[in-house]
Amino acid sequence: MTPQRLETLRQLLQRRQIDFTLIADQVNKPRNLSALMRNADAVGMHLIHTVVPEVGYRNYRGTASGSDRYVKCQQHDTFQSAYDRIKAQGMTLVAAHFSERAIAYRSFDYTQPCALLLGAEKFGVSERAAELADVHVVIPMLGAVQSLNVSTAAGIILAEAQHQRMVAGCYDSPSLSDDEIQRCLFEWDHRELARFCRQHELAYPPYNAEGELVDAPRWHQAVQAGQAARFDWSQEPV
Numbered sequence: 001m002t003p004q005r006l007e008t009l010r011q012l013l014q015r016r017q018i019d020f021t022l023i024a025d026q027v028n029k030p031r032n033l034s035a036l037m038r039n040a041d042a043v044g045m046h047l048i049h050t051v052v053p054e055v056g057y058r059n060y061r062g063t064a065s066g067s068d069r070y071v072k073c074q075q076h077d078t079f080q081s082a083y084d085r086i087k088a089q090g091m092t093l094v095a096a097h098f099s100e101r102a103i104a105y106r107s108f109d110y111t112q113p114c115a116l117l118l119g120a121e122k123f124g125v126s127e128r129a130a131e132l133a134d135v136h137v138v139i140p141m142l143g144a145v146q147s148l149n150v151s152t153a154a155g156i157i158l159a160e161a162q163h164q165r166m167v168a169g170c171y172d173s174p175s176l177s178d179d180e181i182q183r184c185l186f187e188w189d190h191r192e193l194a195r196f197c198r199q200h201e202l203a204y205p206p207y208n209a210e211g212e213l214v215d216a217p218r219w220h221q222a223v224q225a226g227q228a229a230r231f232d233w234s235q236e237p238v
Contacts, residue, residue, distance in 0.1 A: 013185070026052070026120050050076065094137055118153065186211035
């Protein structure tokens, strides 16, 4: 990795927001999921959550333009799992959902820790998810069709959230720890190696602040000898 590229990625990570995320509630179209990932990257989200539809879905990268490599994605089998995760982090759940208690999307304060909840186009957010949401927001529309593509709706709301957070200075100070920044730099620079470690339940090899391997030959020898450190990735905090 060139020094210029390293500095660009480091600056990107220093603007990542750990108290700002989204939940895709059973969004079943791969293109929409990829577009949501791209929107999340554009506003500096570090991690998003997806609730897998009962029929599942294929991963699709055509619309993400590489952003799926830079935004972590935590999959959940149920909405309750995703809800418990964001609530454990003290986040307010904001559902893009039309209801009697819905407010205009610009009326909400997105500078607080929050998660934007979005549902599939045909069905919207699930009944249980809408019930648990702290706030419902809507985008005022003047056309004959009173709905938007889920990624378009997300982009409109997230643009407002980004504006509020920029004015409030939320992007001015890093929210990721130095250790997390260094780990991300390693994962982005050594994607195949990181994937190998996860597949074989191995801890990452030693690396420095620039994400570069430290004594790579010795680590490879330990792997071949079956003596490399193990790691339970299923328990990894996100």
